[in-house]
Each structure stands twice: as structure tokens, then as C-alpha cells.
Amino acid sequence: MALDRWIALIVLLICLAYGYTAFFTMDEGLPPFMRRSPIWPSTFPKVLSVLTGITALLIVIGVEKSDGSIRDGGINYRRLGDYKIGQAAGLLALMVAYALLLRPMGFLLSTSGFLFLSATVLGERKWIRLLVISALASGFVWYLVQVVLGIFLRPLPYILT
Amino acid sequence: MIEGLLLGLGTAFSITNILMVVGGCLIGTFIGMLPGLGPMSIIAIMIPIAITIGDPSAALILLAGVYYGAIFGGSTSSILINAPGVASTVATSFDGYPMARQGKAGKALTVAAIASFCGGTIGAILLMIFAPALASVALLFHSAEYFALMVVGLSAIAAFAGTGQVGKALLMTLLGLIMATVGEGALFNLPRFTMGIMDLQSGFGFITLAMAMFALPEALYLVLDPARSNSGKANEEIKDLRITRAEARAIAPVVGRQSIQGFLIGVLPGAGATIASFLGYAVERNIASKEDQAQFGKGSVKGLAAPESANNAACTGSFVPLLTLGIPGSGTTAILLGALIALNVSPGPRLMIDQPEIFWSVIISMYVGNVILLVLNLPLIPYIAKVLTIPRNYLIPFILFFTLMGAYIGQNNATELLILVGFGICATVLRFADYPLAPLLIGFILGRMLEDNFSRSMQLYDGLRFVLERPMTMGLLALAVLLVALPSYRARRARLRSQGIASGD
Numbered sequence: 001m002a003l004d005r006w007i008a009l010i011v012l013l014i015c016l017a018y019g020y021t022a023f024f025t026m027d028e029g030l031p032p033f034m035r036r037s038p039i040w041p042s043t044f045p046k047v048l049s050v051l052t053g054i055t056a057l058l059i060v061i062g063v064e065k066s067d068g069s070i071r072d073g074g075i076n077y078r079r080l081g082d083y084k085i086g087q088a089a090g091l092l093a094l095m096v097a098y099a100l101l102l103r104p105m106g107f108l109l110s111t112s113g114f115l116f117l118s119a120t121v122l123g124e125r126k127w128i129r130l131l132v133i134s135a136l137a138s139g140f141v142w143y144l145v146q147v148v149l150g151i152f153l154r155p156l157p158y159i160l161t
Numbered sequence: 162m163i164e165g166l167l168l169g170l171g172t173a174f175s176i177t178n179i180l181m182v183v184g185g186c187l188i189g190t191f192i193g194m195l196p197g198l199g200p201m202s203i204i205a206i207m208i209p210i211a212i213t214i215g216d217p218s219a220a221l222i223l224l225a226g227v228y229y230g231a232i233f234g235g236s237t238s239s240i241l242i243n244a245p246g247v248a249s250t251v252a253t254s255f256d257g258y259p260m261a262r263q264g265k266a267g268k269a270l271t272v273a274a275i276a277s278f279c280g281g282t283i284g285a286i287l288l289m290i291f292a293p294a295l296a297s298v299a300l301l302f303h304s305a306e307y308f309a310l311m312v313v314g315l316s317a318i319a320a321f322a323g324t325g326q327v328g329k330a331l332l333m334t335l336l337g338l339i340m341a342t343v344g345e346g347a348l349f350n351l352p353r354f355t356m357g358i359m360d361l362q363s364g365f366g367f368i369t370l371a372m373a374m375f376a377l378p379e380a381l382y383l384v385l386d387p388a389r390s391n392s393g394k395a396n397e398e399i400k401d402l403r404i405t406r407a408e409a410r411a412i413a414p415v416v417g418r419q420s421i422q423g424f425l426i427g428v429l430p431g432a433g434a435t436i437a438s439f440l441g442y443a444v445e446r447n448i449a450s451k452e453d454q455a456q457f458g459k460g461s462v463k464g465l466a467a468p469e470s471a472n473n474a475a476c477t478g479s480f481v482p483l484l485t486l487g488i489p490g491s492g493t494t495a496i497l498l499g500a501l502i503a504l505n506v507s508p509g510p511r512l513m514i515d516q517p518e519i520f521w522s523v524i525i526s527m528y529v530g531n532v533i534l535l536v537l538n539l540p541l542i543p544y545i546a547k548v549l550t551i552p553r554n555y556l557i558p559f560i561l562f563f564t565l566m567g568a569y570i571g572q573n574n575a576t577e578l579l580i581l582v583g584f585g586i587c588a589t590v591l592r593f594a595d596y597p598l599a600p601l602l603i604g605f606i607l608g609r610m611l612e613d614n615f616s617r618s619m620q621l622y623d624g625l626r627f628v629l630e631r632p633m634t635m636g637l638l639a640l641a642v643l644l645v646a647l648p649s650y651r652a653r654r655a656r657l658r659s660q661g662i663a664s665g666d
Contacts, residue, residue, distance in 0.1 A: 039619040098565060
């Protein structure tokens with residue numbers, strides 16, 4: 001089964017859970033006065049779940065087949081090993097780490113760290129230049145966001161403030 | 162119209178707003194030139210900045226400037242290194258890159274700039290004529306018609322998705338609508354589908370979603386496939402930007418025709434700049450004389466001017482449904498709509514009456530933006546093109562960082578970053594399987610409005626009677642069904658027929 005049909009199957013499962021909530025559990029806590037209204041909070045989700053279920057099912061059983069060819073500039077997911085999948089995974093891990101460390105470590109440290117490490121993952125080996133650029137860039141962006149745009153970003157680690 | 166124009170002139174020609182146009186065009190050109198970053202990603206990154214400006218006219222002028230700049234930057238990289246940063250400039254590379262190979266890069270850039278300028282300007286004039294007319298019709302619409310109109314818009318987006326893609330586009334649209342129901346709705350004040358997670362109480366952040374759908378997959382594609390970021394080298398020096406009188410005469414009718422055609426295609430929901438540019442190229446090749454036809458694909462000025470004027474006119478055309486009906490027809494205008502809602506402006510027919518200065522200043526800024534692209538960006542292109550030499554090791558970390566920042570400063574919430582990464586991975590997988598992502602975002606942005614209008618008509622007519630009692634609603638809904646059913650029926654018939662031929666062999 002091709003990837004697009006697997007995805008449709010996953011969407012179908014999500015849609016079943018969504019539809020179950022809309023049809024069976026959502027209306028339980030509805031106050032009586034709202035029950036007299038022609039529209040309930042669950043009405044629109046019910047319609048959506050039915051339509052989505054039908055569409056996903058049509059793709060899963062393959063009513064409308066795509067030609068399966070990889071479009072120009074696309075990536076052939078069947079040969080993912082030929083691409084720089086390790087670099088991509090490393091960068092995604094760094095993004096998650098950045099999300100978790102941004103608050104406790106402060107903006108300046110976590111941002112320079114993110115820029116430095118992600119360039120390293122990509123194969124940059126001129127450490128000094130990289131360090132200077134990451135530090136300067138995070139300082140500049142901090143100034144721009146905090147001072148010019150006026151959005152608060154904690155610059156230093158949690159323990160220092 | 163005259164007073165509207167004067168109002169627009171008054172607003173657009175303040176120092177701040179002129180700075181916004183200039184800055185927007187320059188930033189757009191810079192980033193649009195980078196391979197892999199399209200106007201949608203750039204606008205998504207710029208939205209938090211635009212929102213902090215606070216003034217809706219200035220913000221919209223900035224974002225519109227970024228939009229034109231990005232399209233212009235995209236055509237520059239198509240011409241110079243045959244690496245279109247944007248899908249709508251792919252057709253530009255057909256004749257632009259051969260011209261650059263022949264050492265006529267400067268000339269190609271000038272032709273592209275002039276064609277874009279004319280396309281954009283003619284588009285803006287047509288927008289000025291069309292939009293108020295359409296808005297006055299739209300004032301007669303009730304929520305039932307709005308509901309039906311949005312359904313038509315959403316199904317048109319699916320219908321234009323191409324063969325074998327209608328179902329996928331439809332599924333993505335519906336998924337977007339489902340995601341829009343997460344959180345507290347305006348009509349009921351009940352949290353829905355939050356699974357008890359506090360961070361989902363207000364629903365998914367639209368900037369986060371836009372970043373996850375466009376900017377992050379683009380960046381990941383650049384990481385996965387290094388060839389995408391350097392498919393050619395701009396080694397020739399860009400010189401001699403002038404074009405001859407004969408060439409100007411040759412492209413004039415092409416530009417005129419394609420500006421009008423491109424604009425009309427841009428107005429249609431779901432069609433947009435990409436289709437306009439390919440269609441413009443095809444039409445011009447078909448109606449050209451025999452000797453001109455042989456030149457197409459080998460560096461014809463006509464073949465370069467056609468897609469360039471068509472895609473700029475189409476960009477302008479896509480503002481018509483956005484500004485008059487509040488219904489975006491493309492991914493980019495959907496992002497602009499999200500930005501407008503965040504700025505407390507609700508686009509629609511009332512916009513021209515309630516906040517005419519926003520509408521007219523955007524139109525004026527389109528003229529100004531086009532002039533700036535021609536007189537400021539064109540001479541600067543040799544210097545701006547240096548951005549193409551930034552090494553990948555530095556470029557990608559910064560793209561990722563700006564994506565994260567865009568999602569973070571919009572909400573000031575670190576959970577948003579985790580949602581961004583999660584959705585970004587999902588979006589990349591969806592792109593592997595060739596699912597279109599713009600319909601998802603359009604569905605997400607229209608979802609809440611669609612439900613509000615649906616609920617209001619249900620309440621007014623005490624049930625589904627509004628479909629039967631309002632002929633226009635019924636007509637529009639029938640059109641929506643046709644739009645989805647017809648292309649899939651025809652694709653299926655064509656496939657069955659081709660199978661029949663194969664088995665007959």
C-alpha cells in the first residue's frame with residue numbers, strides 16, 4: 001500500500017475517534033436550554049466527521065489513484081536512506097531541545113547553542129567563526145524582539161535572574 | 162472611487178507606510194531569492210512583526226510588499242540559477258535561464274521586472290474596478306449565502322488541485338476544518354476536543370500551523386536533499402540591463418494580454434499564480450508566429466514576459482475575494498487573512514464601508530510596491546543576488562530559528578514550539594505522499610467562519626430549511642458539489658478509458 005493510502009487510513013482512524021466524540025460523548029453535559037436550539041456544539045463536527053470519513057475511505061480503497069510518480073523536485077520516500085535523514089533527525093531533536101530549554105536557559109544561551117549545534121550537525125567545522133556568528137545573531141535578535149518590538153524574552157538563565 | 166483613491170493616497174503616503182513598502186519589498190526579494198522559501202513561509206515569518214506594528218493598514222502594506230518582493234525574488238533565482246524559489250516562477254525559468262546562459266542575464270531580469278511591473282499595475286487597476294462592484298453585490302448576502310460561498314471556495318480549491326489529487330485536496334481541507342473545531346468556539350463558549358489539555362483551550366495557533374505547514378517542511382527538504390539549495394551557479398556577471406525598442410514592442414501585447422488573463426485566473430479561488438503563469442506561457446506559445454514559437458524555451462523574451470506578467474497579475478487578483486468576501490483563494494491570502502483577523506480587521510464587503518482607508522491604502526501600496534520593485538530592486542539585483550552565496554550550513558539553522566521564533570513570539574508559549582515541530586513532521590510526511598498542504602491551512606482559517614455562518618443560518622431558519630428557502634444558497638451549494646464531482650468523475654473516466662485501450666492491445 002502506498003504512503004498516501006496509509007495516511008488516509010490514519011486520518012480515517014483520527015476521524016473515527018473525532019466522530020465518536022461528536023456523536024456520543026460531547027452532548028452529555030449540554031444544558032437543557034441549549035438542547036432546544038436547532039444547532040448544538042456537536043452539529044458541525046458531526047457533519048465534518050461523516051464527510052471526512054467518506055473521503056478518507058475513498059482514498060484508502062483507491063477510487064482515485066494518483067500515478068504514483070515523484071513530481072519534479074519531490075523526494076522519493078521509498079529511498080529515504082539516500083537523503084540526509086540523519087541530519088534532518090538531528091535538527092528536529094535540536095528544535096525539541098530548544099523548545100524545552102528556551103525558558104530555563106534563557107534566550108541568549110539557548111539560541112546561540114541552537115545555531116552553533118545545528119550548523120555543526122550540518123557539517124560546519126570552522127568553530128570560531130561559527131561561535132562568533134551565533135553569538136552576534138542571538139544578541140541582535142534579542143535586541144530586536146525585546147527592545148524594538150517590545151516582547152519580553154528572558155535573556156539569561158533562570159538561576160541568574 | 163476618486164475619494165477612495167485620495168483616502169488611500171493620504172494613508173499610503175505617510176512616512177511609516179512608505180518605509181513599510183520599501184522594507185517589505187526588500188525583505189521579500191532577499192528571502193524570496195533563497196531556494197526553497199516561498200512567499201507563504203516568508204509571510205508567516207513576518208506576521209508576528211506585522212502584528213506588533215499594531216496599525217492594520219501599515220501591517221497589511223508591509224505583508225503585501227513582502228508578497229510582491231518574494232515573487233520578484235523567486236523569478237530572479239529562476240533566471241539566474243534555474244532554481245525557482247516559488248512554484249509560480251517555474252515557468253519563468255523556461256526562457257529566463259536560457260537567456261542567462263547566453264550571457265543576457267541582465268536583459269532577462271529587466272524583461273521580468275518590466276513584465277511584473279505591468280502585470281502588477283494592470284492587476285491593481287482591475288482590482289480597483291472589480292472589488293467595489295463585487296463588494297456591493299456581497300452586501301446583499303446573508304449568512305446562509307456566506308456559508309454556501311465558503312463551501313464553493315473550499316471545493317474550488319480541491320477541484321483545481323489537478324488530476325488524481327481531488328480526493329487528497331478535499332481530505333486536507335476537511336482535516337483543516339476539523340482542526341479549526343478544536344478549542345472554544347465563539348458561538349457556544351464550550352471547550353471542544355481539547356482532551357483536557359489547557360494549552361488547546363484557545364485552539365491551535367494559526368501562525369504555528371502556517372509555519373509547520375510551509376516553512377518547516379521547506380527547510381527539512383533543503384536538509385534532506387542538498388542539491389535543492391545549489392542546483393546551479395550564478396557565475397556570470399549581471400550587466401547590461403537595457404532592452405531594445407524592438408524587444409519592448411514584441412513584449413507589449415504579450416504583457417497586456419497576460420495581465421488581464423492572469424488577473425482573472427487569480428480571482429478564482431484555488432487557481433492562483435502558479436496556474437496563471439503556466440497557462441500564460443502555454444497560451445502565448447500557441448498564438449505566437451512560427452519563428453517566434455521556435456524561440457520558446459531557448460530564450461524568448463515573449464516566453465519570459467508571459468508568465469511574469471501573468472503571475473503578478475494573478476497575485477493581485479487573489480486579493481479580490483480576500484478583500485471583498487473575506488474568503489481567501491490561495492495559501493498566501495489565507496495567511497494574510499489570518500494576520501488581518503489577528504489585527505482585529507474582518508475583511509469582507511463591510512471593509513470598504515467601515516475601514517475604507519485599509520482597502521484603499523492596500524491598493525495604493527500595490528502601485529508603490531510595483532514602482533519600488535522596478536526602480537529600487539532592479540538596479541540592486543547584482544548585490545542582492547549575493548545572498549545566493551550564503552553557505553547552506555549557515556542558511557538552514559537560521560531558517561529553522563526564524564521559524565521557531567515566529568511561532569514563539571506570536572504566543573509567548575514554549576508548548577507552541579513542540580506543537581510546531583510535531584505538525585512540521587506530519588506536514589513533511591504529507592508532502593512525501595504528495596498531499597497538498599495549502600487546502601489544510603485555508604480550511605483551518607475558514608473553519609470557524611464557516612461554522613459561525615452555518616450555525617447562524619440554522620438558528621434563523623430553525624434547521625436546514627435555509628437551503629431550500631434561499632435559491633442562491635441552493636445554487637451555490639449545487640455548484641460546490643459539481644466542482645468536486647466533475648473533475649474526479651472525468652479523471653476516473655479517463656483512467657478507465659486508458660485501461661480499456663491497454664487491455665485491447
